[in-house]
Amino acid sequence: MHTGRNYTLKELVIWTRREIYVLTSIAVLATTLYALAGWTWLSIPWVPVALMGTAAAFLVGFKNSATYARAWEARQIWGGIVNSSRSWGIMVRDFIHDVSATEAEGKLVHQQLIYRHIAWMTALRYQLREPRSWETIFTKSYNTEYIAAYGIPERTGNLTEELQKLISADELAYVLTKKNRATQLISLQSKQLLELSTMGWIEDLRYIQLETMLKEFYDHQGKSERIKNFPYPRQFATINRFFIRLFVTMVPFGLLKEFDKLGDDLIWLTIPFSVVVSWVFTTLEQIGESTENPFEGGPNDTPITSMSRTIEIDLRDMLDETDLPPALQAVNNILM
Secondary structure: OEOOOOOOHHHHHHHOHHHHHHHHHHHHHHHHHHHOOOOHHHOOOHHHHHHHHHHHHHHHHHHHHHHHHHHHHHHHHHHHHHHHHHHHHHHHHHHOOOOOOOHHHHHHHHHHHHHHHHHHHHHHHHHHOOOOOOOOOOOOHHHHHHHOOOOOHHHHOOHHHHHOOOOOHHHHHHHHOOOOHHHHHHHHHHHHHHHHHHOOOOOHHHHHHHHHHHHHHHHHHHHHHHHHHOOOOHHHHHHHHHHHHHHHHHHHHHHHHHHHOOOOHHHHHHHHHHHHHHHHHHHHHHHHHHHOOOOOOOOOOOOHHHHHHHHHHHHHHHOOOOOOOOOOOOEOOEOO
């Protein structure tokens, strides 16, 4: 997530410079052949170009609205995780107790349940950062070079090392054998709650409420996995890119006759004007593409790493711990 006031024009130009090179090359080729080689038959009427531009604008607008909706839903889901996690913390602290147990035993149980929840968030965010074939953060050169400006903690960190700080060695060994580790950590939570209920640590009604909270976490996880594992429909993404490419190729050929009417020397204005018009469309398409997958590790992602750290601080604070980890800070205005 970008935390600054806005992206700078320099950042935008650098990010889209490859498209600018291609657009400039097309415009220079068309204008040179028309003005110097005398290939005046290359010009096309502006009306079909304008009609194509209108269709391309609708497609770009549709895609960007849809991809923004995916990004906003992801933010809402993780906002729900924040709220549910805080509720889990106070419920564990206040619902689970046993009069025959010592204070140290009670604190240990609370710590186990809260730390295991932090482990669940850790496993979930690592799973959500795993690459998918349709994601572009590691396949497009303009994205991979930008990653170096901020870094992705889940790509440089180690899940095993993170989890061993939070759960027992036996649980760690068990979880690492599973495909969906986050799911199994919630399962372990339920297992311990049942044991505590059987031992009389939890009243029946409170046990049901705690199990309901686990269901909420599964709901949040499932919604996150739906966005992660179901891409923006490829048919829409493909036709959007195809029509944008077709339109920006036609633009300089449509402008040739228009600038030729203004005078022989002004024909060369076709190059800058066609590049600017085309750049608007290709940039909008590229922005929509970068917003499609809000968990892939891009600069416009939902900041799940930072949100997980915020939740961890809140929950450990409920345990009256003093050695709390610091909140994550943005790197070059990008917060992961």
